[in-house]
Amino acid sequence: MNIRESISLAFSSLRTNKMRSFLTLLGIIVGISSVIAILTLGHALKMQTTQSIVSSGANDLMVQVTERPKEGEEDTSTSNDPYAAMYGGGGAAPDEASKLDVDDIQRIKDAMGDKISGVPVGSAYGGMGVTLYNGERSQSASVSPVNLDFLELEKVNITYGRTMTQTDIDHRRPVILISESQMFSLFDSPEDAIGGEVELDAQGSSSSAVVVGVFAPNTSGGLLLSSTDDITYTPYTNSGALGYKEESWASLTVRPAEGQDLVQVKSQLQAVLTGMYRSNENFHAEIQDFQASTDAFNQVLDGISAAISAIAGISLLVGGIGVMNIMLVTVTERTREIGVRKALGATRGAIRLQFVIEAMMVCLVGGVIGVLLGGALGIFGSTFFSEMTFPPLSAVLLALGFSLGIGLFFGYYPANKAAKLDPIDALRHE
Amino acid sequence: MTGYEYNLPGQPGAWLPGQSGADPTLALPGAASNRLLDMRGIVKSFNVGAESHITILPGVNFHVDRGEFVSVVGASGSGKTTLMNIIGLLDRANQGSYTFDGEDIMQLDDDDLAFYRSQNIGFIFQSFNLIGRISALKNVEMPMMYAGINVKERRERAEHLLEQMGIADRMMHNPVQLSGGQKQRVAIARALANDPPLLLADEPTGALDSQTGRMVMDLFHQLNREQNKTIVFITHNSELAAETTRVVTMVDGRIVSGEDAATPYLGAPAAGPVATSPTSVLAPPAATPQGGGQA
Numbered sequence: 001m002n003i004r005e006s007i008s009l010a011f012s013s014l015r016t017n018k019m020r021s022f023l024t025l026l027g028i029i030v031g032i033s034s035v036i037a038i039l040t041l042g043h044a045l046k047m048q049t050t051q052s053i054v055s056s057g058a059n060d061l062m063v064q065v066t067e068r069p070k071e072g073e074e075d076t077s078t079s080n081d082p083y084a085a086m087y088g089g090g091g092a093a094p095d096e097a098s099k100l101d102v103d104d105i106q107r108i109k110d111a112m113g114d115k116i117s118g119v120p121v122g123s124a125y126g127g128m129g130v131t132l133y134n135g136e137r138s139q140s141a142s143v144s145p146v147n148l149d150f151l152e153l154e155k156v157n158i159t160y161g162r163t164m165t166q167t168d169i170d171h172r173r174p175v176i177l178i179s180e181s182q183m184f185s186l187f188d189s190p191e192d193a194i195g196g197e198v199e200l201d202a203q204g205s206s207s208s209a210v211v212v213g214v215f216a217p218n219t220s221g222g223l224l225l226s227s228t229d230d231i232t233y234t235p236y237t238n239s240g241a242l243g244y245k246e247e248s249w250a251s252l253t254v255r256p257a258e259g260q261d262l263v264q265v266k267s268q269l270q271a272v273l274t275g276m277y278r279s280n281e282n283f284h285a286e287i288q289d290f291q292a293s294t295d296a297f298n299q300v301l302d303g304i305s306a307a308i309s310a311i312a313g314i315s316l317l318v319g320g321i322g323v324m325n326i327m328l329v330t331v332t333e334r335t336r337e338i339g340v341r342k343a344l345g346a347t348r349g350a351i352r353l354q355f356v357i358e359a360m361m362v363c364l365v366g367g368v369i370g371v372l373l374g375g376a377l378g379i380f381g382s383t384f385f386s387e388m389t390f391p392p393l394s395a396v397l398l399a400l401g402f403s404l405g406i407g408l409f410f411g412y413y414p415a416n417k418a419a420k421l422d423p424i425d426a427l428r429h430e
Numbered sequence: 431m432t433g434y435e436y437n438l439p440g441q442p443g444a445w446l447p448g449q450s451g452a453d454p455t456l457a458l459p460g461a462a463s464n465r466l467l468d469m470r471g472i473v474k475s476f477n478v479g480a481e482s483h484i485t486i487l488p489g490v491n492f493h494v495d496r497g498e499f500v501s502v503v504g505a506s507g508s509g510k511t512t513l514m515n516i517i518g519l520l521d522r523a524n525q526g527s528y529t530f531d532g533e534d535i536m537q538l539d540d541d542d543l544a545f546y547r548s549q550n551i552g553f554i555f556q557s558f559n560l561i562g563r564i565s566a567l568k569n570v571e572m573p574m575m576y577a578g579i580n581v582k583e584r585r586e587r588a589e590h591l592l593e594q595m596g597i598a599d600r601m602m603h604n605p606v607q608l609s610g611g612q613k614q615r616v617a618i619a620r621a622l623a624n625d626p627p628l629l630l631a632d633e634p635t636g637a638l639d640s641q642t643g644r645m646v647m648d649l650f651h652q653l654n655r656e657q658n659k660t661i662v663f664i665t666h667n668s669e670l671a672a673e674t675t676r677v678v679t680m681v682d683g684r685i686v687s688g689e690d691a692a693t694p695y696l697g698a699p700a701a702g703p704v705a706t707s708p709t710s711v712l713a714p715p716a717a718t719p720q721g722g723g724q725a
C-alpha cells in the first residue's frame with residue numbers, strides 16, 4: 001500500500017462528502033486561522049515596537065555624571081538601572097564644570113568615530129509647556145531644545161521650509177520648527193508660516209521666535225509613542241528663551257551605530273569617559289543602557305502571544321475531536337470496503353495507514369484553508385498599526401505540521417479500529 | 431513454516447502432516463500430487479462459549495486438485511459461504527487441518543495470511559464488492575497494490591486484464607456506471623490481478639440475469655481451460671453446476687456428495703513432476719473423475 005494511493009483515496013472521499021468534510025474541518029480551520037492571525041499580528045507588533053524602540057533609542061547608552069564613591073565606600077551608583085541614576089541614586093549633583101558640554105560631546109564623537117551614530121540632545125516627548133501666539137491666534141506647545149543629531153536621529157521630517165542648521169545653533173538664533181497641526185492653528189498657509197514670527201510665552205518669560213520649518217507628524221512611532229503633534233523644536237543654545245539655560249548636561253544619550261556590538265561600544269565609550277574624567281576628583285561618568293527594559297517588553301509580548309495561542313489550541317483540540325468523530329463514522333460506513341480490501345490482501349498495517357493518512361489529509365486541507373484565512377486576516381490587521389506584515393514562515397510551517405499532527409493523533413484510533421475489523425464480519429456488513 | 435516437513439525437496443506438493451490433522455490416515459509418504467488444497471475435519475462454530483453457540487460445519491473434508499472446476503451446491507444456509515471463507519483464508523476453522531499448496535495454513539498469522547491470500551486466491555462475490563468511489567481500473571489494480579507491485583506494472587496488467595474481459599472501454603468508469611455483467615467482469619479481472627492459482631466464486635451469477643450469467647459461466651470455462659485456473663464455484667443453479675468437473679453437495683454443513691469423506695484422495699499417479707509455483711502456468715492436469723459418481 002503506498003502513500004500516494006492513500007492520499008488520492010483521501011481526496012476522493014473528501015470530494016464525495018463535501019459538506020460533511022467542510023463541517024468537520026470547521027474546527028481545524030478556526031483554530032489554525034486564529035493561530036496564524038495571532039502570530040502574524042504578534043510578529044507585526046514585535047517588529048514594529050523593536051523598530052520604534054531602536055529608532056527611539058532602546059539601544060541608547062545613557063552617560064551619567066555622578067559623584068565618585070569615597071575611598072572604601074560601597075559604590076552604589078553602578079546599578080544598571082537607568083532610572084535609579086536618573087532620580088538621584090547617584091549622590092550629589094555635579095557642578096557646572098563637571099557636567100558634559102558641547103566640547104565633551106565633540107570629544108566623544110571624535111573618539112568613537114563610526115561606532116556611534118550620534119549624541120542626540122533633546123526629548124522626543126517634548127520639553128517645557130509654552131503657549132505660542134500669532135496675534136489673536138494661540139496654540140499650546142511643548143518646546144524641546146535640541147541639537148542637530150537629535151533631529152537627524154529622530155528622523156524629524158521637514159515638509160515646509162528648512163530644518164535647523166549649525167549656524168542657528170552657533171548663533172543662538174531664536175528659530176523654531178513647528179508641527180503641521182500647530183502651523184494650521186497659527187497660520188493660514190505654509191507660505192504664511194515660514195518666516196512668520198510667534199510669541200513664545202513660557203510661564204513668566206516671553207520671547208519671540210521665527211518659524212523656519214514645519215515637520216510632519218511622526219508616523220513610525222507605532223503604538224507606544226505619543227504623537228509628536230504638540231512638540232516644537234528650538235536650538236538648545238536658545239534654551240535661554242524658555243527661562244532657563246542648559247548648555248551642559250549631567251546626563252547625555254549616546255546612540256550606538258546600527259549593527260554595532262553594544263557591549264563593545266559600551267566598553268569603548270566607558271574608556272573614553274574614564275579618560276575625560278581622570279583629573280576630576282569628585283565626579284566621574286558612567287553608562288547605563290535600556291537593554292533590560294527592551295527584553296522585558298519582548299517577554300510580555302511573547303507571553304501575550306502564547307496565551308492567545310493556547311486559546312486557539314483549545315479550538316484545535318475540539319476540531320481534532322470532530323475529525324476523530326467523522327473518521328469513526330467513515331470507518332463504519334466503509335466497513336464493507338474494508339472487508340473487500342482485506343479479502344484482496346490488505347494487511348492491518350495497510351488499512352491503518354490508509355485511514356490515518358485520510359485523517360491527516362482532512363486536517364491538512366483544514367490547515368491550508370486556515371493558513372490562507374488567518375494569513376489574510378493577519379495581513380489585513382497588521383496594516384492598522386504598522387507596515388503590511390506577512391505570516392512568518394515558521395508560523396505557517398508550524399500550523400501545517402500541527403494540523404498533520406492532529407490528523408495523526410485523532411485519526412489513529414479510528415484507523416486502528418478499521419484495521420482490526422474481522423474480514424468476514426466486514427464483508428457481511430450491509 | 432513448522433508443523434510439517436517436505437520429504438521430497440523441491441516438490442512442495444508432497445508432504446507429511448505434522449501434529450495436526452484429524453485423520454491419521456493422511457500420512458502418505460511419497461504421495462506427490464497435484465492437489466492444490468486439502469481440508470480435513472474442519473469444524474466451524476460461531477459465538478463459541480456463548481449461549482448462541484452454533485456449529486455450522488461439524489467436520490468437513492474437502493479437497494481441490496489443480497485444474498479442477500468444482501462446484502459447490504446446497505440450499506441457502508447450508509454453509510457454503512462459511513466453507514468458502516475458510517477455503518479463502520478469510521476465516522479460521524475451530525478445528526481441523528488445512529494445507530494449501532503443501533503449506534500448513536493454520537500456522538500463518540493474520541498479516542501472512544493477507545499476503546498469502548493476495549498471491550493465491552482470487553475472490554468473486556455475488557454482490558461484486560467493487561469499491562464504488564474508484565474507477566474500474568483502480569479496482570483491478572488494488573490486489574496488486576497490496577501485493578507491492580509497482581505503479582506502472584500494475585496499471586499495465588490491469589489494463590490488459592480489462593481488455594481480456596472485454597471492457598477496456600469502461601476502464602475509467604466508476605462501478606456505479608456499470609451494468610451487473612460489466613461489474614462482474616471487472617470483479618473477475620480483479621480476481622485475476624495477481625495471477626492466483628485458485629478462483630473462489632460465491633454465487634457469481636446469483637445477481638445476474640440468465641443470459642449474463644451464461645456469459646460469466648463461459649468466462650469461467652475459458653479461464654479453467656485456457657489459463658488452467660482452478661475454480662471453486664458456489665451456486666444455486668444445478669444446470670450450471672452440472673457443467674463443472676465435479677459437483678459437491680452440501681446439506682446442513684455436511685458434504686453429502688462429491689467428496690469422499692472416508693478416504694483421502696491419493697493424488698494423480700506420479701506422472702512426472704508437476705509445476706507447483708503458484709503463479710506459473712500449469713500444465714493441463716489429467717482429468718480425474720474422482721468421486722463424481724459416488725453416493
Ligand SMILES: Nc1ncnc2c1ncn2[C@@H]1O[C@H](COP(=O)(O)OP(=O)(O)O)[C@@H](O)[C@H]1O
Pocket residue numbers: 476477484486504505506507508509510511512513
Ligand atoms: N457470524 C455468524 N454468526 C452466527 N451465525 C452465522 C454467522 N455466519 C453464518 N452464520 C450462519 O451459518 C449458516 C450458514 O451460512 P452460510 O455459510 O452463509 O450459508 P450459505 O452460503 O450456504 O447460504 C447460516 O444459518 C448462518 O445464519
Ligand SMILES: [Mg+2]
Pocket residue numbers: 510511512632
Ligand atoms: Mg452464501
